[in-house]
Amino acid sequence: MVPNIQGFSHTDDDPHLSGDDLAQKVLRYIRYVALVDTSELSVYALDRMVVLTGYVSCEAELGCIEDAAASVIGVHLVENRVEVRAKPN
Numbered sequence: 001m002v003p004n005i006q007g008f009s010h011t012d013d014d015p016h017l018s019g020d021d022l023a024q025k026v027l028r029y030i031r032y033v034a035l036v037d038t039s040e041l042s043v044y045a046l047d048r049m050v051v052l053t054g055y056v057s058c059e060a061e062l063g064c065i066e067d068a069a070a071s072v073i074g075v076h077l078v079e080n081r082v083e084v085r086a087k088p089n
Contacts, residue, residue, distance in 0.1 A: 015074045018047050026050050026069050033071075034064040041065065041082065048076040055085040 017025055023045040031038050041054040050069050056062050066080045 017074050019045055022048065022072075022074055023050065026072050026075065029072050030065050030068045034061070034068045036061045036065055040085075043069070048074060049079065050075050050077070051079045051081060053081045055083055057084070057086060059084055 023043040026045070027038060027041070027043045030036060030041070030043075036056060041052065041056070044051045044053070050072075052065060052069060056065065062080070062082055062084055065082060066078055069075060069078045069080075
């Protein structure tokens, strides 16, 4: 039995997505290309604008997630409200 793993595929390249469908697509793409822990990230979409909120562990991850979100087909604007917060040891 193959586990149900939601990854990003090129069938996600529908440029007409908006709202929750676009937000889910962006989150899947961030997981796929940025290799960032997304457990503390949220993505909201209003039409073709995407808002990123939550926390990442370093500045480099902050830039990676914003770049990844902006490169998703259908996204016209990214508002990055994510903050850097070091993970406890």
